[in-house]
Amino acid sequence: MKIRQFIGGAWGQRVAILVIICAVMAVFERQFFTAANAASVLFTISVYGTMACGMLFVVLLGGLDLSVGSMAGVAACIVARLVQDSGYTAEGVIGGMLVAFAVCVAVGVVQGMCVTYLKMPSFVVTLSFKYILYGAAPLITGGSFIYYQGNAVAENPVQRFVYSIGSARPFGVPLPIIIFVFFVVAALVVVTKTTYGRRLYAIGGNDTASALVGIRVRRDTIVAYIASSFCAAVAGVVLSSINMQAGQTTGNNYEGSVLMAMIVGGINLAGGEGDVAGAVFGALFVGLITNMMTLLSISPDFQKFAQGAIILAAVCINAYSGRRAGRVKLATAPAGK
Amino acid sequence: MTALNLEKSAPLPSDVESRAGQTMLTAMGICKQFNGIAVLTDAGLDVRYGEVHALMGENGAGKSTIIKIITGVYQKDAGAIFIDGQPVEINSRQDARNCGISVIYQELSLVPALTVAENIFLGQEPGRYGVTARQEMRARVRALAERYGFQIDPDAVVDSLGMAQRQMVEILKALSVDARLIIMDEPTSSLSNAESERLFETIDALRRSDVAILYISHRLEEVYRLSDRLTVMRGGEVVGVLQKDEINPKTVTTMMIGREIHYADARTEKKLFEDNVLEVSHLSCGKLLRDVSFKAYGGEILGIGGLVGSGRTELVKCIYGALRRSGGSVTLGGAPVSKSIRKNIRAGFGFVPEDRRVEGFIPAQSIGRNIAIASHDRLSKAGFMNAAAENRWVEDAIKNYDIRPKDRNYRVANLSGGNQQKVVLGRWLAREPGVLLLDEPTVGVDVGVRAEVYEYIRYLASRGSIIIMVSSDLHELTRVPDRILVMYGGGFFHQFTRQTATQTAILLAASGEHPEEGEALV
Numbered sequence: 001m002k003i004r005q006f007i008g009g010a011w012g013q014r015v016a017i018l019v020i021i022c023a024v025m026a027v028f029e030r031q032f033f034t035a036a037n038a039a040s041v042l043f044t045i046s047v048y049g050t051m052a053c054g055m056l057f058v059v060l061l062g063g064l065d066l067s068v069g070s071m072a073g074v075a076a077c078i079v080a081r082l083v084q085d086s087g088y089t090a091e092g093v094i095g096g097m098l099v100a101f102a103v104c105v106a107v108g109v110v111q112g113m114c115v116t117y118l119k120m121p122s123f124v125v126t127l128s129f130k131y132i133l134y135g136a137a138p139l140i141t142g143g144s145f146i147y148y149q150g151n152a153v154a155e156n157p158v159q160r161f162v163y164s165i166g167s168a169r170p171f172g173v174p175l176p177i178i179i180f181v182f183f184v185v186a187a188l189v190v191v192t193k194t195t196y197g198r199r200l201y202a203i204g205g206n207d208t209a210s211a212l213v214g215i216r217v218r219r220d221t222i223v224a225y226i227a228s229s230f231c232a233a234v235a236g237v238v239l240s241s242i243n244m245q246a247g248q249t250t251g252n253n254y255e256g257s258v259l260m261a262m263i264v265g266g267i268n269l270a271g272g273e274g275d276v277a278g279a280v281f282g283a284l285f286v287g288l289i290t291n292m293m294t295l296l297s298i299s300p301d302f303q304k305f306a307q308g309a310i311i312l313a314a315v316c317i318n319a320y321s322g323r324r325a326g327r328v329k330l331a332t333a334p335a336g337k
Numbered sequence: 338m339t340a341l342n343l344e345k346s347a348p349l350p351s352d353v354e355s356r357a358g359q360t361m362l363t364a365m366g367i368c369k370q371f372n373g374i375a376v377l378t379d380a381g382l383d384v385r386y387g388e389v390h391a392l393m394g395e396n397g398a399g400k401s402t403i404i405k406i407i408t409g410v411y412q413k414d415a416g417a418i419f420i421d422g423q424p425v426e427i428n429s430r431q432d433a434r435n436c437g438i439s440v441i442y443q444e445l446s447l448v449p450a451l452t453v454a455e456n457i458f459l460g461q462e463p464g465r466y467g468v469t470a471r472q473e474m475r476a477r478v479r480a481l482a483e484r485y486g487f488q489i490d491p492d493a494v495v496d497s498l499g500m501a502q503r504q505m506v507e508i509l510k511a512l513s514v515d516a517r518l519i520i521m522d523e524p525t526s527s528l529s530n531a532e533s534e535r536l537f538e539t540i541d542a543l544r545r546s547d548v549a550i551l552y553i554s555h556r557l558e559e560v561y562r563l564s565d566r567l568t569v570m571r572g573g574e575v576v577g578v579l580q581k582d583e584i585n586p587k588t589v590t591t592m593m594i595g596r597e598i599h600y601a602d603a604r605t606e607k608k609l610f611e612d613n614v615l616e617v618s619h620l621s622c623g624k625l626l627r628d629v630s631f632k633a634y635g636g637e638i639l640g641i642g643g644l645v646g647s648g649r650t651e652l653v654k655c656i657y658g659a660l661r662r663s664g665g666s667v668t669l670g671g672a673p674v675s676k677s678i679r680k681n682i683r684a685g686f687g688f689v690p691e692d693r694r695v696e697g698f699i700p701a702q703s704i705g706r707n708i709a710i711a712s713h714d715r716l717s718k719a720g721f722m723n724a725a726a727e728n729r730w731v732e733d734a735i736k737n738y739d740i741r742p743k744d745r746n747y748r749v750a751n752l753s754g755g756n757q758q759k760v761v762l763g764r765w766l767a768r769e770p771g772v773l774l775l776d777e778p779t780v781g782v783d784v785g786v787r788a789e790v791y792e793y794i795r796y797l798a799s800r801g802s803i804i805i806m807v808s809s810d811l812h813e814l815t816r817v818p819d820r821i822l823v824m825y826g827g828g829f830f831h832q833f834t835r836q837t838a839t840q841t842a843i844l845l846a847a848s849g850e851h852p853e854e855g856e857a858l859v
Contacts (some may be wrong), residue, residue: 198706202710212657212659212696214683214711216679270702
C-alpha cells in the first residue's frame with residue numbers, strides 16, 4: 001500500500017483509520033462507548049465539520065480562512081444578545097439570526113475584496129479578522145458571557161428552541177449532526193455538481209489560466225469567503241446552543257482544529273486539490289483524537305503538542321508521497337475523480 | 338575574494354600596454370548532443386579584448402548551447418576552449434568565473450531592496466566579523482565606476498533604477514570580480530529606445546577599457562551599431578564570421594536561414610466569409626501597442642510576425658480582452674467587441690496563450706476538466722453541470738484531436754508538451770469559435786503534432802472562422818498563413834501575402850528593415 005493512500009486516500013483507508021481509533025479506545029477506555037461520550041464526540045465533530053465545509057471553498061481556491069473561530073464567536077454573541085434583549089421572543093431569535101448571518105456574510109465580502117482587489121494574502125487578511133472579530137465580541141455581549149435560559153420543557157417556546165438547536169434529537173439523532181450532514185450534502189453538491197465547483201478547482205489550480213477562459217476569478221473568490229463565513233456563523237450558533245452560553249471565547253481558536261482536519265483530510269493548502277469527503281474524514285479524525293486524549297486524561301497542554309505533531313506528520317506524509325509520485329505540490333487525492 | 342583592492346590599486350587600462358586585439362577566448366570543435374540529437378557540431382568562436390563580438394542565429398541555431406558550454410552550465414562532448422591562449426577546462430560556473438567570464442542574464446539577478454553597492458558586493462561584503470565596511474564598499478564601487486566611465490550612485494536602491502541602470506549594476510558586479518569577457522544575452526529586450534541607447538554607451542565604455550564582449554541579439558540594427566565582428570550560427574554549426582564592413586542585413590539574414598525552400602503551395606484561391614469580419618481600428622495598449630488597424634475575414638489565416646517585445650502578444654491579448662485597451666476599437670461582424678473575456682468567448686472568441694503552463698492549462702486537473710472549463714455555458718443548466726453532456730463533449734474532443742492517452746481523467750500535468758497543447762487548443766476547437774487567436778501555437782511541440790495543429794487550424798478556417806496566429810517560427814509563418822503582418826516597435830511594419838513571403842524577408846522586416854518583397858506599411 002502506498003503511503004500516499006494511507007491518509008487522505010480512498011474511503012477504505014479513511015474508514016480503517018477511524019475504526020482503529022475507535023477500537024483502541026474500546027480496549028483502553030470503557031467510557032468511550034457510553035452515550036454521554038458519544039454525544040460529546042458528535043457535538044464536537046458537528047461544529048468542526050460545519051466550519052470545515054465552508055472553509056473547504058476557500059482552501060480549494062488556494063486561500064486560508066483563519067477567522068472562522070472568531071466569526072463563530074461573533075455570530076453566537078449577536079444571536080444571544082438579541083434573544084436576551086428581546087426577552088426570548090420569536091422576533092428576537094429570527095432577527096438575531098438574520099443580523100448574525102448578515103454581519104458574517106458582510107465580513108466575508110470584505111475579506112474576499114481584500115484578497116482580490118487589494119491583492120492581500122489570504123492568510124494576512126483572515127488572521128487580522130480573527131483578532132478584529134475576537135476583539136469585537138465583548139462589545140456585542142457587553143463584556144461578559146450571556147447565558148441562555150431554557151430547557152426541553154420550558155414554557156416559552158423560544159427558550160425551548162434555543163435549547164433544542166444544540167440538544168434536540170429528532171429520530172434519535174442530535175440536531176447539530178443533522179445540521180452538519182446538511183452542510184456536507186450542500187458542499188458536496190456545490191463542489192461536484194455545479195459549474196461553481198468546477199471553477200473553484202480551476203482557480204485554485206491556475207488562476208491566470210482560469211481568467212483567460214472567462215472565469216470571473218474575483219467574484220468567485222468573494223463567494224468562497226462568503227460561504228466560509230456563513231458556515232462559521234451557523235457553527236457558532238450551534239456551539240452556543242450546545243453550551244447554552246455565548247461570549248468572547250466561544251469558538252476561539254477553532255480554526256486550528258478545522259485546519260488540522262483539512263490537512264489530515266488530504267486537502268492541498270496550495271489550492272485546486274481535495275474533496276468534501278476529505279474534509280469530513282478530517283473532522284471525524286480530529287474529533288475522535290481530541291476525545292481520545294481527553295478520556296485518557298492527557299492534559300490540554302499536551303493535547304496541543306499532539307495536535308501539532310499530527311499536523312506535521314500529515315503534511316510530511318503528503319509531501320513525501322507527493323515527491324515519490326513526481327509532483328511538486330503537496331497533493332494527495334487526484335482531482336477530477 | 339575581492340579582486341578590486343584599493344591599497345594596491347590595479348593599474349588603469351591606459352597605464353599598461355593595451356591588450357586590445359589579443360584573443361581572449363577561443364572555442365573550437367565544440368560538439369554537444371542531447372539524447373542522441375546533435376545540438377552543436379564542430380562549432381567555434383573567438384572573442385578578442387576590446388571588441389564587441391555579436392552572435393546571431395535563429396531559434397535553435399545553438400547560440401544558447403554554446404554560451405552555456407562556455408559558462409560551465411553544460412559540459413561539451415568534444416572540442417577545446419582556450420583563455421589567453423592557454424587550454425582550460427570549464428566544468429562549472431565557478432570555473433567560468435575564475436577564467437574571467439561573466440554573463441548578464443535577461444532576467445537580472447539583483448536584489449531590488451538593496452543598494453547598488455550592496456548588490457555588487459552581495460555575498461562577499463568587505464569587513465570583519467559580519468560587520469560590513471560600508472564606506473569601503475562605496476569607495477570601491479565609485480572607483481570601479483570611474484575606471485570604466487559609468488555614472489552611478491552607489492547608494493541608490495536598485496528598485497528605483499531603470500532597466501538600463503540595473504544592467505549597468507550587473508556589469509559592475511561582473512567587473513568587480515575581474516571579468517574580462519562579458520556575455521550579454523538579448524540585453525535590450527526589456528529596454529526602451531532611450532534606455533537601449535544608454536546601454537550602448539556603457540558597452541562602448543567597456544570596449545574602450547579593453548573588455549571583451551559577446552553580444553547576442555535578434556535585432557539587426559543593434560548589431561550594426563555595436564559589433565566589430567559577427568559570428569552567424571545555423572543548425573548547430575557556425576556558418577561564418579563577418580568583419581564589420583561585411584555586415585549588412587541581406588548577407589546576415591541569408592546566412593542565418595540558409596538555402597531558402599520556397600513552398601509553391603498552389604492551393605486554390607480561398608473562399609472568404611465576408612459576413613464574419615474582425616475589424617481593429619487604431620488599437621493601442623499603453624506603450625506596447627500603438628495605433629494598430631487591420632481587417633480579417635472569415636476563412637482567412639492571418640499570421641503575425643515580429644520579435645519578442647514588438648507588440649504581437651499584446652495585440653492578440655488586447656483584442657481578446659486580456660489586456661486593457663488604452664485606445665481604439667474592435668468590432669466583430671459590425672458589433673463592438675467587449676472588454677470582458679467572458680462575453681467575448683460567448684461571442685465566439687477563443688485564445689491559445691503563448692505560455693501554456695502558466696496561462697493555458699490547469700496542471701493538477703484532468704484532461705476532461707481542462708477541456709470543459711471553457712464551455713460551461715454550453716454544458717450546464719442553472720449552474721449545474723450536465724455530466725452526460727460534459728463527458729460526450731470531452732470524449733469527442735479527445736477523439737477528434739487525438740489526445741493521448743484517451744483517458745479523460747488523466748492529469749494534464751503528466752501529458753507530453755504536444756498533448757498539453759492539444760488540450761488547450763481542443764478546448765476552443767470544440768466550440769468552433771468564430772475568431773481563434775493563437776499565440777505561438779507550436780512552441781515546444783514536436784513535428785508530428787505540429788502538422789496536426791496546422792490541419793485543425795486550416796479546417797476551422799475552411800468552415801468560416803477567422804484565425805490570427807502569432808508566431809516566431811519563420812518556417813511556420815511562410816507556410817500556414819494566407820497573409821502575414823510583421824510588427825516592429827508596437828505597430829505594423831510590413832505586410833506579405835503567402836506568395837511574397839520568404840523567411841529572409843520576414844526576418845528582415847522583424848528586425849526593422851524593409852525587404853524588397855511584400856509591402857511596407859510605414
